[in-house]
Amino acid sequence: xxxxxxxxxxxxxxxxxxxxxxxxxxxxxxxxxxxxxxxxxxxxxxxxxxxxxxxxxxxxxxxxxxxxxxxxxxxxxxxxxxxxxxxxxxxxxxxxxxxxxxxxxxxxxxxxxxxxxxxxxxxxxxxxxxxxxxxxxxxxxxxxxxxxxxxxxxxxxxxxxxxxxxxxxxxxxxxxxxxxxxxxxxxxxxxxxxxxxxxxxxxxxxxxxxxxxxxxxxxxxxxxxxxxxxxxxxxxxxxxxxxxxxxxxxxxxxxxxxxxxxxxxxxxxxxxxxxxxxxxxxxxxxxxxxxxxxxxxxxxxxxxxxxxxxxxxxxxxxxxxxxxxxxxxx
Ligand code: C5P
Numbered sequence: 001x002x003x004x005x006x007x008x009x010x011x012x013x014x015x016x017x018x019x020x021x022x023x024x025x026x027x028x029x030x031x032x033x034x035x036x037x038x039x040x041x042x043x044x045x046x047x048x049x050x051x052x053x054x055x056x057x058x059x060x061x062x063x064x065x066x067x068x069x070x071x072x073x074x075x076x077x078x079x080x081x082x083x084x085x086x087x088x089x090x091x092x093x094x095x096x097x098x099x100x101x102x103x104x105x106x107x108x109x110x111x112x113x114x115x116x117x118x119x120x121x122x123x124x125x126x127x128x129x130x131x132x133x134x135x136x137x138x139x140x141x142x143x144x145x146x147x148x149x150x151x152x153x154x155x156x157x158x159x160x161x162x163x164x165x166x167x168x169x170x171x172x173x174x175x176x177x178x179x180x181x182x183x184x185x186x187x188x189x190x191x192x193x194x195x196x197x198x199x200x201x202x203x204x205x206x207x208x209x210x211x212x213x214x215x216x217x218x219x220x221x222x223x224x225x226x227x228x229x230x231x232x233x234x235x236x237x238x239x240x241x242x243x244x245x246x247x248x249x250x251x252x253x254x255x256x257x258x259x260x261x262x263x264x265x266x267x268x269x270x271x272x273x274x275x276x277x278x279x280x281x282x283x284x285x286x287x288x289x290x291x292x293x294x295x296x297x298x299x300x301x302x303x304x305x306x307x308x309x310x311x312x313x314x315x316x317x318x319x320x321x322x323x324x325x326x327x328x329x330x
Contacts, residue, residue: 002044003117004327007091007110008316009037009101010145011172011280011287014247016211017190019203025141025157026187029211031219032102032145032152033167034316035287037174040092040327041070041107043114045122048086051075056090061097061180062104069108069139076135077115083123087115098180100251100281102142109136109146110325117329133161142281150318153219164219166317170239171296173274173288175265175303175310181255186282189254218245239275239289251282262286265308272299 010032018027051074053064065071070089078084089111095103112135116126127135129147136143137159144161145152153162218241256263262279265286269277273295274288290296296312303310316324 001118001121001330002042003114003329004040004042005110005114005117005325006327007039007041007095007103007106008034008146008149008321008325009095009103009106010034010142011101011174011285011315012249012278013151013242014215014278015249015251015281016208017187017250018205018208019194020187020191021157026190027156027205027208028154028158029208029215030154030158031164031215032154032161034146034149034152034318034321035101035172035174036313036316036320036324037095037101037311039095039103039107039110041110041114042088042090042092043074043111043118044088045085045115045118046088049084051087051089054088054090055093057093059093059097062091062093069104069143070111072139073108073112073135073143074115076138077112077127080127080131080135081116081119081123081125083119085119096176096180096285098182099176099285100181100279100283101174101285102146102281105140105142106146108139109143112136113325117326148318149321150316153215163318166319167315169317169320170315171290171293171312172314173269173272173290173296173300173303173310173312175269175286175288175308177259177261177265177284177286177309179259179261179284181259181283183282186251186255189258190250193254214245214247218247239291242276242289247276249279249281252279255279255283259284265303268303268306268308269299272302274299 013031015030055062141158148163150166151164266277269288277288300310300312
């Protein structure tokens with residue numbers, strides 16, 4: 001049995017990093033948003049044992065061994081379900097590797113969904129929702145969001161996820177530079193940045209609390225932020241809310257100085273008319289949100305003329321995310 005699923009990407013609408021924890025991770029607050037760009041994951045189960053991984057574009061940064069997130073999750077799903085079989089996972093790569101779009105995390109969750117589906121007929125049992133979330137969080141901080149989809153609040157190390165009222169579909173432009181940014185390195189650079197400014201900045205946990213208040217006010221449509229001003233729809237107001245709230249991604253402070261071309265791309269997105277532009281996760285992908293698809297298309301063509309690899313896409317609501325997830329099951 002082969003199951004094919006879309007493995008959608010995410011962006012971060014604001015990302016705030018706290019202090020390093022005793023376990024080496026960082027507490028953070030972020031709003032994840034799934035988008036329509038995706039990889040394809042094909043999972044088949046046959047007789048025998050073992051897990052094989054194949055990747056269509058043979059990017060050396062995509063491991064094909066037990067360190068691949070798809071392998072790690074497949075191993076856990078089989079153990080949890082008490083299932084056996086030879087599992088083949090094929091990754092059709094379209095999303096950037098180390099791009100801040102959560103591709104490796106999304107690939108793993110797509111593998112879990114496809115594998116469960118492939119095993120369903122033979123086993124007649126499924127994982128509980130909490131087991132799925134636990135397994136996802138064991139494999140990486142950015143996985144659980146893909147079990148929710150749409151607009152999702154991420155807290156803890158990012159693995160604790162809460163579905164938020166969905167923001168309606170927003171047209172956007174995604175620019176993916178050639179450079180890949182290592183997330184652990186970006187966190188280490190953040191620690192250095194914070195340590196160097198310890199005397200002049202509020203403590204990291206105070207800061208996260210303040211940020212929590214800003215996010216909460218924004219998301220709940222508090223009159224202070226004007227999110228639901230004059231009965232307007234959330235979707236219609238999102239762009240102006242983002243701009244007004246000044247929501248930001250902390251990683252820009254350490255990633256831009258290291259890769260100045262990324263700052264230039266953000267500037268180019270802003271000059272091309274985006275209402276809000278930002279680095280996604282630790283990068284290197286940047287995105288710009290636009291009022292209409294036509295404005296996004298115009299901006300993308302302008303950016304391409306400047307030599308940037310820009311594509312037009314849109315955000316995905318939770319409903320769209322799940323509706324478009326399954327491609328084939330045969
Ligand atoms: O959870 P994940 O395996 O994706 O994290 C990769 C690395 O990124 C961690 O080992 C850690 O160094 C860093 N990280 C962090 N704080 C987070 C998430 C990740 O320091 N909230």
